[in-house]
Amino acid sequence: DAMVIQNPRYQVTQFGKPVTLSCSQTLNHNVMYWYQQKSSQAPKLLFHYYDKDFNNEADTPDNFQSRRPNTSFCFLDIRSPGLGDAAMYLCATSRLAGGSTDTQYFGPGTRLTVL
Amino acid sequence: GNSVTQMEGPVTLSEEAFLTINCTYTATGYPSLFWYVQYPGEGLQLLLKATKADDKGSNKGFEATYRKETTSFHLEKGSVQVSDSAVYFCALRGGNTPLVFGKGTRLSVIA
Numbered sequence: 001d002a003m004v005i006q007n008p009r010y011q012v013t014q015f016g017k018p019v020t021l022s023c024s025q026t027l028n029h030n031v032m033y034w035y036q037q038k039s040s041q042a043p044k045l046l047f048h049y050y051d052k053d054f055n056n057e058a059d060t061p062d063n064f065q066s067r068r069p070n071t072s073f074c075f076l077d078i079r080s081p082g083l084g085d086a087a088m089y090l091c092a093t094s095r096l097a098g099g100s101t102d103t104q105y106f107g108p109g110t111r112l113t114v115l
Numbered sequence: 116g117n118s119v120t121q122m123e124g125p126v127t128l129s130e131e132a133f134l135t136i137n138c139t140y141t142a143t144g145y146p147s148l149f150w151y152v153q154y155p156g157e158g159l160q161l162l163l164k165a166t167k168a169d170d171k172g173s174n175k176g177f178e179a180t181y182r183k184e185t186t187s188f189h190l191e192k193g194s195v196q197v198s199d200s201a202v203y204f205c206a207l208r209g210g211n212t213p214l215v216f217g218k219g220t221r222l223s224v225i226a
Contacts (some may be wrong), residue, residue: 007133033213042204042216104214109158
């Protein structure tokens with residue numbers, strides 16, 4: 001029944017040690033998004049893929065990268081995590097990149113802890 | 116650009132009280148409006164949406180009406196339960212852009 005799946009739900013890494021978060025979807029949606037959400041804040045969009053086209057937000061640090069090997073999967077790579085990167089990371093999908101009536105569906109999130 | 120302003124929390128209510136969380140927006144064109152709910156430790160779940168003026172979205176006893184004249188999309192529920200305790204995000208999507216979120220309102224319902 002799950003539509004947007006994120007693994008793992010909780011991830012602990014060490015300062016500076018690369019980490020990869022995973023997202024998969026069963027909706028066959030064209031667009032996949034990654035958001036960062038810090039405590040008591042709104043989600044902040046990092047980047048999104050429309051099919052294989054990568055769209056980076058202007059203020060997303062270079063430390064954050066993403067890969068989308070196929071329609072179903074998208075990965076978030078943090079090359080050198082800092083203490084400030086500890087957050088909840090949310091994956092979302094939508095059928096279209098635009099079109100105001102299109103709905104974004106979110107996964108349960110991965111909570112990243114940086115030691 | 117597009118933006119969403121929602122009332123600051125936290126909001127604390129007794130069980131069975133009436134809930135209103137205010138949300139206003141600024142947008143060009145004709146955005147769609149959404150309410151998402153985030154339970155503790157979880158991701159965002161779509162609660163309801165409205166895609167055009169005067170539409171009413173509803174789900175699980177929650178309602179919100181898209182008011183273009185007041186650029187508002189206030190969330191209401193007639194009788195809240197302890198299980199409604201969560202953070203509620205108002206959001207809009209217009210044109211060729213991803214969602215724009217408000218800052219969220221934390222609701223605590225006490226028995």
